[in-house]
Every structure is written in structure tokens, then in C-alpha cells.
Amino acid sequence: MLKIKIQKINKDIKIPNYAHSGDAGIDLYSAEENYVLKSGEYKGFVTGIKMEISRGYVGLVWDKSGLALKHCIKTMGGVIDSTYRGEIIVILINLGKKDYRVKKNTKIAQMLFQKAEEAEIKEVKSLSNTKRGERGFGSSGIR
Numbered sequence: 001m002l003k004i005k006i007q008k009i010n011k012d013i014k015i016p017n018y019a020h021s022g023d024a025g026i027d028l029y030s031a032e033e034n035y036v037l038k039s040g041e042y043k044g045f046v047t048g049i050k051m052e053i054s055r056g057y058v059g060l061v062w063d064k065s066g067l068a069l070k071h072c073i074k075t076m077g078g079v080i081d082s083t084y085r086g087e088i089i090v091i092l093i094n095l096g097k098k099d100y101r102v103k104k105n106t107k108i109a110q111m112l113f114q115k116a117e118e119a120e121i122k123e124v125k126s127l128s129n130t131k132r133g134e135r136g137f138g139s140s141g142i143r
Contacts, residue, residue: 044089
């Protein structure tokens with residue numbers, strides 16, 4: 001089992017945890033005292049924790065589905081590398097029409113841990129051909 005070390009830098013903040021046995025992600029909590037995220041606004045919210053993710057893994061920050069559905073709150077920029085040792089900051093954007101209040105220890109996001117293979121990068125003069133080729137957006141017939 002993967003072990004994640006967490007260091008509290010804000011003693012009053014909840015430690016991330018799985019809400020239910022078998023959940024894919026741990027809940028991340030805001031360390032902000034009281035902030036109103038206005039409609040259309042984005043902001044980085046501190047979590048009051050640092051973590052040590054094992055080499056070969058990555059922490060991916062994702063939306064809380066309830067916040068997305070009920071309040072149109074979306075996460076942004078959610079890749080936490082195994083080499084990062086700073087405070088975990090969650091960037092939220094309010095895509096809704098109403099302001100959203102974030103209080104201390106409010107669940108604001110979830111983090112999933114996944115294996116992250118380090119790739120060897122090699123520049124080449126050309127790539128192999130495929131049936132699809134360079135056809136991109138809409139190439140499968142769905143626009």
C-alpha cells in the first residue's frame with residue numbers, strides 16, 4: 001500500500017482523509033478562515049499541509065462532484081509532483097452565477113494518487129504513420 005507522509009503547518013486544519021472506505025480520493029480542506037469566491041473569480045486556497053508523495057507517484061487534484069454540481073466550483077492546475085515539498089494549494093474557480101463561501105476546514109477538492117512513469121524524451125525528424133494521422137477535433141465524427 002502507498003504511504004503518504006503529511007505535515008501539518010496549520011495546527012487547526014483537518015488532515016486529508018478518505019470519506020468512505022474504497023473511495024478513490026482523499027478530501028482536501030481549506031485553511032482559509034472565511035473567503036467569498038465571487039462568480040467568475042479564481043483563487044489559490046491554502047490547505048495548511050505539506051505532503052511527501054513517493055517517487056514514481058503523483059497527486060492529482062480533482063473537483064468535489066457535489067461542489068461542481070451544486071455550486072459550479074471547479075479546480076485548476078492540479079498536479080502535485082513527488083519532488084514538491086511546499087504547502088498544497090488548491091486553485092478554485094467559481095463558474096456559477098452565485099458567490100460561494102469557503103470557510104476553514106471546508107472540503108474544497110480531492111486528491112487521487114496515481115503511478116507516474118518517467119518517460120525518456122527523444123527528438124526525431126518524423127513520426128510513424130497511423131490511420132488517423134493528424135486529424136484532430138471532430139475527427140471521430142462527433143463535433
